[in-house]
Amino acid sequence: xxxxxxxxxxxxxxxxxxxxxxxxxxxxxxxxxFSYLFYWIANPIYLIYIAVTTVTIxxxxxMIERNFATQSEYLKANKESLTKEExxxxxxxxxxxxGRWLLLGVLVNLxxxxxxxxxxxxxxxxxxxxxxxMDLAVPMGISFYTFQAIGYLIDVKRGTVKAEKNLxxxxxxxxxxxxxxxxxxxxxGDLSQTLYAEHRFDWTNVSYGIERIMWGFxxxxxxxxxxxxxxxxxxxxxxxxxxxxxFVGMVLYTLELYADFTGGIDVTIGVAQMLGIRVTENFxxxxxxxxxxxxxxxxxxxxxxxxxxxxxYPVSTSKAxxxxxxxxxxxxGDNIGKKLPVYVSTFVVWFATGIWHGASWNFIVWGxxxxxxxxxxxxxxxxxxxxxxKFRFSNTIGYRIFMGxxxxxxxxxxxxxxxxxxxxxxxxxxxTMFTSANYSIFTTGELLxxxxxxxxxxxxxxxxxxMLIVSMVQVKGSVRDQIAAKPxxxxxxxxxxxxxxILLVGAYGIGYDSSQFIYNRF
Amino acid sequence: MTKKRxxxxxxxxxxxxxxxxxxxxxxxxxxxxxxxxxxxxxxxEYYEEENKDFDVIFVGDCEVYENFSPVVLWEKYxxxxxxxxxxxxxxxxxxxxxxxSLRYHVPQAVVxxxxxxxxxxxxxxxxxxxxxEGMEWSKSKIxxxxxxxxxxxHFLDYVFPILRYHSRWNELTEDDFKxxxxxxxxxxxxxxxxxxxxxxxxxxxxxxxxDYSFGDKAxxxxxxxxxxxxxxxxxxxxxxxxxxxPTWYEQYEQQVEDYASKYDLPYYNFLELTEEAGIDxxxxxxxxxxHMNINGAEKLAxxxxxxxxxxYGIIDRRGNQELDDIWAENIKEYENEIDRQCEYYxxxxxxxxxxxxxxx
Amino acid sequence: MDELLEILNDLHxxxxxxxxxxxIDNMILDSFDIVTLISEISxxxxxxxxxxxxxxxxxNSAQALYALIEKLEDEE
Numbered sequence: 016x017x018x019x020x021x022x023x024x025x026x027x028x029x030x031x032x033x034x035x036x037x038x039x040x041x042x043x044x045x046x047x048x049f050s051y052l053f054y055w056i057a058n059p060i061y062l063i064y065i066a067v068t069t070v071t072i073x074x075x076x077x078m079i080e081r082n083f084a085t086q087s088e089y090l091k092a093n094k095e096s097l098t099k100e101e102x103x104x105x106x107x108x109x110x111x112x113x114g115r116w117l118l119l120g121v122l123v124n125l126x127x128x129x130x131x132x133x134x135x136x137x138x139x140x141x142x143x144x145x146x147x148x149m150d151l152a153v154p155m156g157i158s159f160y161t162f163q164a165i166g167y168l169i170d171v172k173r174g175t176v177k178a179e180k181n182l183x184x185x186x187x188x189x190x191x192x193x194x195x196x197x198x199x200x201x202x203x204g205d206l207s208q209t210l211y212a213e214h215r216f217d218w219t220n221v222s223y224g225i226e227r228i229m230w231g232f233x234x235x236x237x238x239x240x241x242x243x244x245x246x247x248x249x250x251x252x253x254x255x256x257x258x259x260x261x262f263v264g265m266v267l268y269t270l271e272l273y274a275d276f277t278g279g280i281d282v283t284i285g286v287a288q289m290l291g292i293r294v295t296e297n298f299x300x301x302x303x304x305x306x307x308x309x310x311x312x313x314x315x316x317x318x319x320x321x322x323x324x325x326x327x328y329p330v331s332t333s334k335a336x337x338x339x340x341x342x343x344x345x346x347x348g349d350n351i352g353k354k355l356p357v358y359v360s361t362f363v364v365w366f367a368t369g370i371w372h373g374a375s376w377n378f379i380v381w382g383x384x385x386x387x388x389x390x391x392x393x394x395x396x397x398x399x400x401x402x403x404x405k406f407r408f409s410n411t412i413g414y415r416i417f418m419g420x421x422x423x424x425x426x427x428x429x430x431x432x433x434x435x436x437x438x439x440x441x442x443x444x445x446x447t448m449f450t451s452a453n454y455s456i457f458t459t460g461e462l463l464x465x466x467x468x469x470x471x472x473x474x475x476x477x478x479x480x481x482m483l484i485v486s487m488v489q490v491k492g493s494v495r496d497q498i499a500a501k502p503x504x505x506x507x508x509x510x511x512x513x514x515x516x517i518l519l520v521g522a523y524g525i526g527y528d529s530s531q532f533i534y535n536r537f
Numbered sequence: 538m539t540k541k542r543x544x545x546x547x548x549x550x551x552x553x554x555x556x557x558x559x560x561x562x563x564x565x566x567x568x569x570x571x572x573x574x575x576x577x578x579x580x581x582e583y584y585e586e587e588n589k590d591f592d593v594i595f596v597g598d599c600e601v602y603e604n605f606s607p608v609v610l611w612e613k614y615x616x617x618x619x620x621x622x623x624x625x626x627x628x629x630x631x632x633x634x635x636x637x638s639l640r641y642h643v644p645q646a647v648v649x650x651x652x653x654x655x656x657x658x659x660x661x662x663x664x665x666x667x668x669x670e671g672m673e674w675s676k677s678k679i680x681x682x683x684x685x686x687x688x689x690x691h692f693l694d695y696v697f698p699i700l701r702y703h704s705r706w707n708e709l710t711e712d713d714f715k716x717x718x719x720x721x722x723x724x725x726x727x728x729x730x731x732x733x734x735x736x737x738x739x740x741x742x743x744x745x746x747x748d749y750s751f752g753d754k755a756x757x758x759x760x761x762x763x764x765x766x767x768x769x770x771x772x773x774x775x776x777x778x779x780x781x782x783p784t785w786y787e788q789y790e791q792q793v794e795d796y797a798s799k800y801d802l803p804y805y806n807f808l809e810l811t812e813e814a815g816i817d818x819x820x821x822x823x824x825x826x827x828h829m830n831i832n833g834a835e836k837l838a839x840x841x842x843x844x845x846x847x848x849y850g851i852i853d854r855r856g857n858q859e860l861d862d863i864w865a866e867n868i869k870e871y872e873n874e875i876d877r878q879c880e881y882y883x884x885x886x887x888x889x890x891x892x893x894x895x896x897x
Numbered sequence: 898m899d900e901l902l903e904i905l906n907d908l909h910x911x912x913x914x915x916x917x918x919x920x921i922d923n924m925i926l927d928s929f930d931i932v933t934l935i936s937e938i939s940x941x942x943x944x945x946x947x948x949x950x951x952x953x954x955x956x957n958s959a960q961a962l963y964a965l966i967e968k969l970e971d972e973e
Binding site: 341 | 927928929931932933935936937939940945946947948949951952972
Binding site: 021470507511518520523524525 | 547662704
């Protein structure tokens with residue numbers, strides 16, 4: 016069920032009514048019911064996958080929790096009789112038992128993910144044959160809910176959160192439908208606070224939620240779906256669409272990706288807020304970043320956090336890496352020894368991030384390029400600092416805008432890996448931007464033959480301007496708070512205008528191939 | 538208390554404003570079918586008839602609404618008839634339009650043109666729209682929508698046509714404002730008139746088909762139509778209009794003949810009766826044989842009207858004051874349109890069959 | 898404690914680590930700094946801070962970090 020379908024609107028409308036009419040004790044059960052219904056509509060087979068993940072992670076979580084309990088009971092009961100060493104030995108044995116439960120849960124679930132998502136790819140590497148060996152249907156959102164569930168288990172093992180006793184409540188955490196399709200990847204400690212709570216009908220929540228949903232629809236229907244036909248043409252064939260076309264394709268794809276993904280997350284957060292549930296923000300005006308490093312703190316935040324906390328820190332603080340650091344300190348000097356853990360573990364992180372996005376060389380190369388750029392700019396940072404210290408203009412707004420655009424361009428280029436069928440074709444398309452002398456297409460009107468009319472371009476431009484203005488207003492604080500502070504007639508006009516624009520200008524219905532949200536694939 | 542009242546008032550005013558605005562927008566954005574493709578307006582026009590006590594109802598696609606002139610049926614035989622047809626109207630749409638008409642009156646006879654049997658699924662969303670959108674809401678309309686929708690369509694788009702036409706805002710013309718709430722009549726009891734002529738020169742040979750048999754869904758609705766007529770004591774008459782193209786295959790003909798004889802239904806294939814009806818393909822068609830012009834439509838009405846009144850006893854309603862008045866008005870409009878079109882297409886009115894006394 | 902302050906000052910000479918209590922919250926230390934810091938600490942203190950201890954409360958100030966090191970040393 017697409018977020019922008021009539022069915023989805025009807026679905027959340029029905030849910031919202033039942034949610035506030037039902038006894039509040041039953042609210043979370045209703046959510047679970049609707050979440051499973053949502054998944055069932057997509058494909059009943061998928062339910063098996065999500066149920067297996069739910070039960071295994073829940074079970075491992077319970078075992079770890081029980082382990083904690085016996086440990087503290089035992090230590091309490093034998094407080095006097097045990098020596099310090101005995102206590103330590105006991106604790107360590109318990110801890111490694113918890114580690115085994117964690118490992119079990121993680122392996123089973125990463126195993127499922129690996130089999131459904133990566134078998135074809137790996138078989139392809141060894142046999143040289145293309146895809147289609149297993150041809151398994153990848154369950155909707157499996158990358159997201161698997162990571163969310165694993166994150167929970169690690170949190171339980173670390174003692175950050177208490178394991179959930181109720182299997183069904185835990186099932187809701189894994190399957191909560193607004194974020195099932197494309198995230199955000201919530202932490203149990205965050206989401207559980209409002210997910211299971213009883214919620215009274217609250218006009219602020221409901222109106223804020225609806226505003227947020229409409230804003231998501233605006234991005235998706237006015238911008239993403241309108242630009243999609245052109246992007247699909249532009250990236251279809253490099254031999255035809257090279258040079259300037261590739262450039263336009265890259266820029267428009269970056270626009271589409273932003274509008275599509277952040278719009279989808281807006282709908283997710285809006286739906287949750289309508290129900291009184293707080294879902295973590297996933298974006299923080301990412302295209303305003305002035306460096307790639309900053310961008311990765313502001314784009315797809317929950318995924319980056321996940322990789323940072325559950326891959327980057329564990330790897331970089333692991334015995335192996337720390338040992339390696341010590342070794343190289345001895346042999347190659349302090350400087351390298353100090354940096355080595357960062358380099359090696361970021362490499363691991365970016366390799367994993369790449370492969371998480373999809374089973375293809377494109378994403379692997381994309382991830383490693385990100386890594387390379389981040390490391391190079393890390394190395395060059397002292398140089399930058401010197402440069403910025405020397406020249407005054409580096410503090411001006413103009414220079415910041417320059418850095419922002421430079422970063423955005425870099426992101427555009429990296430996004431190309433998402434567009435083309437292979438790594439070599441991506442590089443080829445990139446190179447043609449410098450070798451093809453077809454930049455005259457900007458003046459000859461060729462860009463109007465891509466399935467996007469002049470009017471569409473005007474609408475896109477206006478849409479981008481609106482997004483830009485909203486982002487700038489947002490710097491001062493929540494846009495919806497600012498709207499809420501206005502008198503009712505003004506609020507009404509804003510709501511109605513937004514609604515009408517979506518209704519009339521939105522690219523939906525016959526003639527528009529309402530494309531899937533891009534991030535569904537991952 | 539006052540706070541509650543302001544909130545209440547706000548909600549009421551806001552909801553009313555939104556509903557009004559959307560209603561007006563919808564009216565504005567929906568296609569008007571007044572100029573150009575007027576076929577889209579036919580289905581809705583039926584409801585404007587004050588007296589719906591018709592004795593004969595024609596259902597079908599362009600092969601009925603361009604090929605029979607109800608005015609002539611009245612003038613010659615006193616037959617009070619109406620054509621419920623629209624462009625490429627599929628058989629399930631014909632069925633539901635008939636069912637819809639029965640809500641108002643039960644005719645003596647229903648004439649169905651079997652051309653659409655060859656389609657087992659709706660082929661085109663635009664035609665669905667033209668056939669269904671004009672219907673007033675009823676069980677029949679819901680049935681028609683459900684039977685017709687192509688994969689890309691959605692029921693809600695019929696309930697709120699603004700969802701379908703939302704992007705028409707950049708193609709609005711003066712007509713859209715002018716005819717927002719009311720459009721002028723474009724048909725004559727469902728008949729679509731053309732006075733110009735383009736003779737048949739060559740008849741293209743039909744391509745061989747892999748399978749000539751009509752589909753299950755098509756048969757299902759023919760059965761339903763037959764049963765509906767039986768239940769209501771209506772004489773169902775099957776016809777094939779004398780359009781020479783698209784090709785009416787021998788294999789098609791055989792299936793219809795078999796069906797007709799199985800259920801004892803009359804079937805007239807006017808392709809084989811052109812001589813009797815006096816159809817002249819050099820003067821009686823405006824598009825080289827796909828459809829009749831006014832000459833052909835009047836000749837067919839004359840010929841078929843005799844059959845209707847003599848063989849099926851359709852009563853002569855002339856003399857009924859109310860109907861006489863209505864038809865006098867209809868005929869006036871009909872002739873005005875002839876004059877208008879003669880001027881537009883630069884046709885000498887006296888060459889039309891209607892005014893050629895010598896032929897009669 | 899002085900040893901720790903030295904390491905921190907090496908990392909960010911422009912920050913006064915004796916008073917700052919929002920190293921993470923104010924985004925003074927990023928993830929790369931934290932990892933570098935941990936490997937420096939493991940070099941100088943002979944404790945390895947594992948991932949589960951990397952939470953803002955432990956890294957927001959030099960005091961908190963020192964307390965963590967002491968606690969871990971005690972457990973070793």
